[in-house]
Amino acid sequence: MGSTDAEFAWLGLWGNRVKRTLGIVGSAFGVLVAQQVGAAEQNAVEEIVITAQKQEQNIQTVPISVKVITDQTLQDINADGLKDIVRLVPSLSMTDLSRGGNNVQIRGLGSNVASVGTVAIYNDGVISANRIQSSGTFAEQDSAMYDVNRVEVLRGPQGTLWGEGSFGGVINVISNRPDAEKIQASVSGSSFAIDSGGGANHDLAGMVNVPLIDDVLAIRAVGFDYDHEGYIDALNILPPLLGAGPAELVAKDANTEKVTGGRVSLGFTPNDSFDSTLIYKTQKTELGIQSYDSPELIGLLNGLLGTNYRTDKTQAVFDSAYGSKDTTDEAILNLNLKTGIGTLTSVTGYGKVNQHNAQTLRAESTAWSEEVRLASENSGTLNWIVGAYYRTVDRDVDAFSLNFSRDSVDQWAVFGQTYWTFAPKWTATFGLRYGQYEIELTDKFNGIPTVSDSFNNLSPKLALDWQIDEDTLAYASVAQGFRAGGANVDQSFGTDPRYNQGFDDDTIWNYELGLKVGLWENRVTINTALFYIDWTDIQIDKAITSVINPPVQFIVTNGEDAYSYGIETDVYIYPADGWTVTLGGSWLQAEYDGGTIDTDAALNVSIDGDTLPNAPEYLFNASVEKRFAVGGTGMEGFVRTDYTIRGSSYADVPNNAPPGGTFESGRFELLNIRAGIERDFWALQLFATNVFNQDASSFNFSSPAAFADVHVLLQPRTIGINLKMNYN
Numbered sequence: 001m002g003s004t005d006a007e008f009a010w011l012g013l014w015g016n017r018v019k020r021t022l023g024i025v026g027s028a029f030g031v032l033v034a035q036q037v038g039a040a041e042q043n044a045v046e047e048i049v050i051t052a053q054k055q056e057q058n059i060q061t062v063p064i065s066v067k068v069i070t071d072q073t074l075q076d077i078n079a080d081g082l083k084d085i086v087r088l089v090p091s092l093s094m095t096d097l098s099r100g101g102n103n104v105q106i107r108g109l110g111s112n113v114a115s116v117g118t119v120a121i122y123n124d125g126v127i128s129a130n131r132i133q134s135s136g137t138f139a140e141q142d143s144a145m146y147d148v149n150r151v152e153v154l155r156g157p158q159g160t161l162w163g164e165g166s167f168g169g170v171i172n173v174i175s176n177r178p179d180a181e182k183i184q185a186s187v188s189g190s191s192f193a194i195d196s197g198g199g200a201n202h203d204l205a206g207m208v209n210v211p212l213i214d215d216v217l218a219i220r221a222v223g224f225d226y227d228h229e230g231y232i233d234a235l236n237i238l239p240p241l242l243g244a245g246p247a248e249l250v251a252k253d254a255n256t257e258k259v260t261g262g263r264v265s266l267g268f269t270p271n272d273s274f275d276s277t278l279i280y281k282t283q284k285t286e287l288g289i290q291s292y293d294s295p296e297l298i299g300l301l302n303g304l305l306g307t308n309y310r311t312d313k314t315q316a317v318f319d320s321a322y323g324s325k326d327t328t329d330e331a332i333l334n335l336n337l338k339t340g341i342g343t344l345t346s347v348t349g350y351g352k353v354n355q356h357n358a359q360t361l362r363a364e365s366t367a368w369s370e371e372v373r374l375a376s377e378n379s380g381t382l383n384w385i386v387g388a389y390y391r392t393v394d395r396d397v398d399a400f401s402l403n404f405s406r407d408s409v410d411q412w413a414v415f416g417q418t419y420w421t422f423a424p425k426w427t428a429t430f431g432l433r434y435g436q437y438e439i440e441l442t443d444k445f446n447g448i449p450t451v452s453d454s455f456n457n458l459s460p461k462l463a464l465d466w467q468i469d470e471d472t473l474a475y476a477s478v479a480q481g482f483r484a485g486g487a488n489v490d491q492s493f494g495t496d497p498r499y500n501q502g503f504d505d506d507t508i509w510n511y512e513l514g515l516k517v518g519l520w521e522n523r524v525t526i527n528t529a530l531f532y533i534d535w536t537d538i539q540i541d542k543a544i545t546s547v548i549n550p551p552v553q554f555i556v557t558n559g560e561d562a563y564s565y566g567i568e569t570d571v572y573i574y575p576a577d578g579w580t581v582t583l584g585g586s587w588l589q590a591e592y593d594g595g596t597i598d599t600d601a602a603l604n605v606s607i608d609g610d611t612l613p614n615a616p617e618y619l620f621n622a623s624v625e626k627r628f629a630v631g632g633t634g635m636e637g638f639v640r641t642d643y644t645i646r647g648s649s650y651a652d653v654p655n656n657a658p659p660g661g662t663f664e665s666g667r668f669e670l671l672n673i674r675a676g677i678e679r680d681f682w683a684l685q686l687f688a689t690n691v692f693n694q695d696a697s698s699f700n701f702s703s704p705a706a707f708a709d710v711h712v713l714l715q716p717r718t719i720g721i722n723l724k725m726n727y728n
Helices: 003-039 071-076 082-086 295-305
Strands: 065-070 092-094 104-106 119-123 148-155 169-175 184-194 201-213 217-228 233-236 248-251 257-271 274-287 314-317 324-338 343-357 361-375 382-399 402-423 426-442 451-469 472-483 506-519 524-536 539-545 552-558 561-573 579-593 618-630 635-646 668-678 682-689 700-703 708-712 718-727
Touching: 065 071, 065 524, 071 148, 082 092, 104 119, 295 314, 295 708, 426 472
Parallel strands: 119 169, 233 314
Antiparallel strands: 065 148, 092 104, 148 169, 184 201, 184 718, 201 217, 217 257, 233 248, 257 274, 274 324, 324 343, 343 361, 361 382, 382 402, 402 426, 426 451, 451 472, 472 506, 506 524, 524 561, 539 552, 561 579, 579 618, 618 635, 635 668, 668 682, 682 718, 700 708
């Protein structure tokens, strides 16, 4: 069969797959149409309460583009981390490299630097100790999701109320609070097999809640153990490159993931005016290699040496040692006191993160934070919230048993936001945050003087919303996002004049129009937003010579400008009892508006008009769930289908990779199916993820001539069983 025939055959198979998928979605819509009249007569759907504006509010009354993943959805999909959340949220994308090592972004706001990301991830109101800007070191917190009340994804800059790092948005993970009224317990166990993988895989988690003093004091404990075997082999290609022998198969199925830990919460509510929650969390993450293979690089090696190493599901490594271990410990104290003028809240956080990998790189980060805010009772024509925030964080990095660097950030901010209902159904929001960031970087390895710098910013927000009727809200908003600058370590030892010691802050302006509509007693809700983002002085990387890890090191500098515009929509449909249909989609254009970049191969390469890294042009998700009685058994059955389409994206700029490589990931689709039965105290579920066994990539960085080949793989088709038991 010739290449043209093969392409037509592939297109035919793809077309049939799309027809089958559209058939599933079409059937769901058929049910919707048939049931719509009757649905209007049923009771309204329970409202979703969020704290996006740091007060409890109905999601449909908040003039922000927000997607909420409820506790029921988290249980239905057996969520254990960020990867399970991303595919349910339009405009939210992630690289899928490894737990805790992903680039997470919203609305296409991703540059190619390894600096602090553009999305702030909060767990119970506190940001990770691993998030530190001064040295441009990138890391994201990816905590276990068991016994979580909800996950709120706030799209667009949230600088006024959330500040630090909420450049493109916020992911806010909220745990269940201890319940002082009743004893509760639950346990969940999953066993599953991954195509092309080896060994057994399991997810185990449990919770127990015990009142210590009725209606006053309770303790809640959560534990989890996730053990995922890999499906990608590690092949050390350094020996043949050095003429020292054949390549070495370091390990089979080496992209393993083991996550263990727990959470203990103590809740104290002595009266209606005061409540407090003290939380301690610990999590240990042990990873093998990251989840990518190197087909181009291994193919190049085969061509040069006449070998026949497998090119798919094999990663080219340059050392026989691999893997990493991270340990996170956190303590959070949340206090709420109702006063005569409003609710006074204090959130105190402490965190410590220890990291080390097989290449003898070690890092320890420690952070303290405190936020105090006072919010009015959310009644009358004028409501408000004012507050102050402080955070200090330090990181020490050792490499090869030598002190490498120490960096730190001290920051403080004051903020306020008012909500003025100046006319019936019309409310104006005014927000302002002033923040100051002091950074220090000591390059201990080179012995150069400590670099110190200061950044400050006044981040405003203005919004106008119109409550057209009880179920319809329209709004317009303008808000600024800010990201502090930092400093770079010089791995060239002063030999490269292109090295620059520091980089400046960058800012965005977000202009947004939104509409939230509820129909038929909220049996159908449609939330949509149009946005335009102007990004100034974008932080971008630059290649310089590296003596420590030749040939190049990428440092952070400031480029010119970029922009992003698009639309995102969430649709929730409850056509009849037992049916839930969720649809979501986003389309965006995110491009550089001028500028150049220094690559490892050339200087001053134009990136004008190039797409921002890791910014898929479109994302679509659809979920259909049906719950039904199982005969006269007293059991309830359910079937759930989750379908995702992700458009192509580019891993880097310039978008055109060097000859023989590619930066384009390509479009892919993903189908997950779950079915099960439930009774009062237990639930049994069968599941299959990546049903089509898509061999696709969310991130592709291939430049074989530079010995770089990162082709991130979706987890292959996975089939498993889950058993839940609960006492409530």
